[in-house]
Amino acid sequence: MKIGIFGLGQMGSAMIHGYLRTNTLSPADVLVKGGRSQTAKKVSDSLGLTLIDNLTELAEASLILIATNPASVLSVLESLPEEVTANRIPIVSVAGGVSLDKMGAVLGADYPLAHSIPNTAVEVNQGVLGIAYAEKISADAKKTISELLTPLGRLFETQEDTLGVIGSVGGSAPAFVDVFIEALSDAAVLYGIDRKSSYQIVEQMIKGSAELALETGKHPAELKDGVTSPGGTTIKGIAALEANGFRHAVIEAVKQTMS
Template identity: 60%
Template sequence: MKIGVYGAGNMGSAIIEGLIRSKEVQPSDLFIKGGKSQTAENLQRKLGFTLVEQEERLAETTLILIAVHPDGVLPILDQLPEKITKEKIPIVSVAAGVDLPDMTAILGEDYPIAHCIPNTPVRVNEGVLGISYNPLITPEAKQVIDRTLAQLGTMIEIDESLLEVVSAVAGSAPAFVDIFIEALADSAVLHGVNRQLAYQIVEQMIKGTAALALQSGQHPAVLKDAVTSPGGTTIKGVAALEKNGLRYAVIEAVNETLK
């Protein structure tokens, strides 16, 4: 299956690398239309996908992903070559702030289009992808989209009105987690652990903790209680986090992201 991608910036490159890393998509099956910068060209030298200059080449694809800044989505849709729209090649926009009604107003109510908000771990096939579909999308078009994006991580179909929340929690929160990783590593360095080892310990701990939560299906509070002995060191650390407002800080971070 050939896939077209508009854009090779932060999210576009993450999607491209994730698709290739999945082994389900060969570099030669990716047709990338870059912008004015040299990002796409530099990435092409590294990964070997097909770089296209003429948008008509995207008519050779089975699915088109639009991974550009929000203000670029509608102009792209408005100028799509007739070959693409006539064949009704499914289109997925991964830009926040451009809703399905905005896109169908250009392409038509029955055009197979979806709005997806992924996060950067799609680069390593561990992403979270919130997705909403045009209500009139055909089962065949939806299958094409799902089969492709499932290579990048966990897909969550959700009402489009909640996509911004998914974006804040799954899309922006990796930055919050990175800060938490850095802070934990700093604490280890403070007590004599070298920096590289500190990051290795913390990153593996977070990976393992997430895997345990996913595989056990237990509530996070249950898992927390399992490692907090009465009067022990861990519960003292938990109390310090509560005293310093960790929960409130996290909730406020998401609130600010949604403004």
């Protein structure tokens, strides 16, 4: 199987690393079309990817990913030769702000297109990928796209108008979690834990909490109730978080990412 990709910047590279890490693709089966700078060439050379000049080579691909800046997406679609589009190779754009309607206006409303907003955890196959499909896409094309993206993480199908909030909660919120990790680490250091251990403890705690919630399917309130004994230290900690507007701060932070 081959996958074609336009753009090997931060997101494009993260996706390709995800595919290579799990051996879903061998490096030579990644067909890369770069932009104006040497970025794609450098990444392709270091990973052994196939840098292409002639876009007809994409006719062999099972999927084409567009991970360029939003401003380039429509011109990339316009540049695709007949040999590629006639094969109806599914195309997924991860560019923010370029709608399926705009892409469909170039390739036809019935072309197998999807718009996805992944987060950078695709690099370690733990991504959150919001995805919206073109209205007229066939069930087969949808299945192909979903199967080919699944190695990168978990897909959440949605309407295109709610892709943005998945991008915020899935894509911006990791930075909020990073700040939370730092804050907890500071607190641990305050009480005598060395810095390196403090990060390891906090990161493992967050990973474990997420896995526990995912695996048990328990409601977060149930998990919280399970560790808060009456008059105990954990409920005192939660009361302190709420007194300082923890939930409000989180919701306001998401609102800001949406503005």
